[in-house]
Amino acid sequence: MDRYRALFDAHLARWTAALPPGGLYTPMAYLLGLPAKRVRPSLVLMACELFGGRAEDALDQALAIELFHNFTLMHDDIMDGSPLRRGRPTVHVKWDVDMAILSGDALFVKAYQAMGIRPDVLAIFNRHALEVCEGQELDMAFEQRADVPLADYREMIRLKTAVLLSCALQVGACIAGADEDQRRRIGAFGEHLGLAFQLRDDLLDAFGDPGQVGKQRGGDLRAGKKTFLLIRGLERAAEEGSDVLRAELAKPAGQRDVQRMLEVLEALGVRREAEAEVARHEREAAEALDAIAVPEARKAALRALHAQLTGRVH
Amino acid sequence: MDRYRALFDAHLARWTAALPPGGLYTPMAYLLGLPAKRVRPSLVLMACELFGGRAEDALDQALAIELFHNFTLMHDDIMDGSPLRRGRPTVHVKWDVDMAILSGDALFVKAYQAMGIRPDVLAIFNRHALEVCEGQELDMAFEQRADVPLADYREMIRLKTAVLLSCALQVGACIAGADEDQRRRIGAFGEHLGLAFQLRDDLLDAFGDPGQVGKQRGGDLRAGKKTFLLIRGLERAAEEGSDVLRAELAKPAGQRDVQRMLEVLEALGVRREAEAEVARHEREAAEALDAIAVPEARKAALRALHAQLTGRVH
Incomplete structure (x- = not known):
């Protein structure tokens, strides 16, 4: 880079x-x-x-x-x-x-x-x-x-970031001078990388190490920002009959119990779902890069970028 | 049209x-x-x-x-x-x-x-x-x-309108498929027409027939808007040692004597200068069109547009 x-x-x-x-x-x-x-x-x-x-x-x-x-x-x-x-x-x-x-x-x-x-x-x-x-x-x-x-949120981050x-x-x-097939593949690599990046951002905001992320844990949740975690959390909570998230969101932003919201998201399996989603996009990005027909040595820089983003903790 | x-x-x-x-x-x-x-x-x-x-x-x-x-x-x-x-x-x-x-x-x-x-x-x-x-x-x-x-005002209306x-x-x-010479000429026609149009607008606002222009006479002057007339008027007033315009501008917009400002602009010869400026740009537009090497019949539509703008009273 x-x-x-x-x-x-x-x-x-x-x-x-x-x-x-x-x-x-x-x-x-x-x-x-x-x-x-x-x-x-x-x-x-x-x-x-x-x-x-x-x-x-x-x-x-x-x-x-x-x-x-x-x-x-x-x-x-x-x-x-x-x-x-x-x-x-x-x-x-x-x-x-x-x-x-x-x-x-x-x-x-x-x-x-x-x-x-x-x-x-x-x-x-x-x-x-x-x-x-x-x-x-x-x-x-x-x-x-x-x-x-959730589908609308995915489309939004795809358009806005990816x-x-x-x-x-x-x-x-x-x-x-790459042909259209190759261009489509490198485009797909970028799109999946962008989606993984944004979803990982959502995850790090909630579950990252505040010391490494550089901001207070759960800022998005405190603000009631509709990220993957909150949207999917509310869906899952409705299925399970849990009203903790809705009750916290009903409070003024300053009074929300972010720790409790995080525990609920964990218990509802939303954190795991988000992690799986990130992993899926990172895998699809890698597959798109694999499928590009150029000598492997030329892919080194993009593979390094992929690895760097995949492993990031902030 | x-x-x-x-x-x-x-x-x-x-x-x-x-x-x-x-x-x-x-x-x-x-x-x-x-x-x-x-x-x-x-x-x-x-x-x-x-x-x-x-x-x-x-x-x-x-x-x-x-x-x-x-x-x-x-x-x-x-x-x-x-x-x-x-x-x-x-x-x-x-x-x-x-x-x-x-x-x-x-x-x-x-x-x-x-x-x-x-x-x-x-x-x-x-x-x-x-x-x-x-x-x-x-x-x-x-x-x-x-x-x-005044030079800055001219450049502004050139950029913004013309x-x-x-x-x-x-x-x-x-x-x-016109060549570059022809393109430059038709471009000059448009630029002079645009400048004439904007300067005529300034004139009509001040000296037009309110019944035909469709708005109160002297709205720009009342608002203290820096048009050709006011800018040139202040220049000429300074040369002549007249402080009427400055005194009117110092009042709140609602209390300005627009009729008096118009009389001063007339007396200072600013109206005539503006009319001469409009006429000059209209003439230069016509000359640019004259110089374009195509059969005269093809110029009819642009000549009609030029005549329409030249003769307008609102």
């Missing part, structure tokens, strides 16, 4: 340095300059090399994916009312909502500019960009709904 | 009917369904025919321009706090700000989808889309500034 990230960061630094001063461009440079793991652009470069391309030839598309990702962050932070992003003030807090809307819009145009004019790449990008918007819409709609079916990883990999594959 | 509008409206109706139900798509369909003159998409079709293309072959790009225009309206209405658009509630009022941000973002993706994958068309669209964002940013920044130089007309015409020209 380090090599891809270094390659990408140098490219991003050149792009940032070439931005016009002031106006819309200062918030862009600020957000892009916050420390970040650059997972998505690295995926573009990794997929390009996987299929025999040169990472250098996919740098503009890697940039486009990262610009698009940051555009969604700038707008999502407004909608979610988030004061902080990566430990620093969000754009709509540091400037104002109007600037965050407009600088985000301009950043989206810059993403398209960087993406270039390959028909296959643009078709993939357009489709997935729309899905990311649809995912955010579902996420917002869920906050207004008392009951969210499809952009899939898109990044498919774009990299396109640049390397 | 009627033929182009009918052709376009049928295409738009097909697009709207094919949208998925609910979610992000309802606000899009609502905004696109409000009555509108469809000037920008008609320009795409007219420019395509001007250079010997078939209007039918530019319908998708006309759609893309109109979708982009409506995306900017959806977001600008949030920033400007506008409750009404075309006499109906704006999207952020009818739904909420979050939905207007997100549905707008998705509409922007749909614009790119409709625009297709021609390199020349995309290059033009990307460049002008960014300029439109820059124009809105200047417009917002001007509200915070006591003094706006470049999208120019873009629409250039895109239509591309579809018809």
Whole structure:
């Protein structure tokens, strides 16, 4: 990962340095300059090399994916009312909502500019960009709904998180000239990895080691956030005739007994179900990678990424 | 114009009917369904025919321009706090700000989808889309500034209004296969027409017949809006040592003597300057059209549009 990230960061630094001063461009440079793991652009470069391309030839598309990702962050932070992003003030807090809307819009145009004019790449990008918007819409709609079916939650995290990883990999594959079958496989790898990542996040929030995760245990449960655990927990509780979760959710957020909610989720088998779900997606991701017809040595970087995400405890 | 509008409206109706139900798509369909003159998409079709293309072959790009225009309206209405658009509630009022941000973002993706994958068309669209964002940013920044130089105001209306007309015409020209010289000329026609249009709007607001313009005379002056008239008026007043305008602006908006401000602008020669400016841009637009090397008969539609805008009193 380090090599891809270094390659990408140098490219991003050149792009940032070439931005016009002031106006819309200062918030862009600020957000892009916050420390970040650059997972998505690295995926573009990794997929390009996987299929025999040169990472250098996919740098503009890697940039486009990262610009698009940051555009969604700038707008999502407004909608979610988030004061902080990566430990620093969000754009709509540091400037104002109007600037965050407009600088985000301009950043989206810059993403398209960087993406270039390959028909296959643009078709993939357009489709997935729309899905990311649809995912955010579902996420917002869920906050207004008392009951969210598990299938809808899965679709939301697929759209909001997983499809952009899939898109990044498919774009990299396109640049390397991979055929449609191979592109579908690397896309499936990304989608399953993204789903596993998000579900593992839900699990770590509830059952992880707070010392390693870096935040208070059960924050999502305390907030009543509809994650896999709570949605499936409420389903299972209804089947078993248990009303502990509903009773806790009826309390104000500050008074919820998170420890008790965790015990109920454990007793109802929801933790095990979630773990099985994570394992299934990680397995399907690995199978998709297995099925890609390139020399095994070229898969090393993506296998390492898979192993890193599979084993993570924070 | 009627033929182009009918052709376009049928295409738009097909697009709207094919949208998925609910979610992000309802606000899009609502905004696109409000009555509108469809000037920008008609320009795409007219420019395509001007250079010997078939209007039918530019319908998708006309759609893309109109979708982009409506995306900017959806977001600008949030920033400007506008409750009404075309006499109906704006999207952020009818739904909420979050939905207007997100549905707008998705509409922007749909614009790119409709625009297709021609390199020349995309290059033009990307460049002008960014300029439109820059124009809105200047417009917002001007509200915070006591003094706006006239050159900055001209650049703002060029970016915010004129470049999208120019873009629409250039895109239509591309579809018809016009060469770069011809494209530059039709682009200049659009830009001058757009500048004349906006400056005439400023003039009509102040000196038009309220019965024909359909709003109270001098609304911009009453609000202290920095248009050509007020900016140039303050410059000329400073040269002449007159402090009437500054004194009126120092009052609360409701207590300003608009009639007196109009008399001062007239006396300072600012009205005549603005009229000369409009006439200059209208002449330059006509000259750009003259210089385009196609049979004169093909220019009839654009000449009629030019005459219609030149003679308008509301």
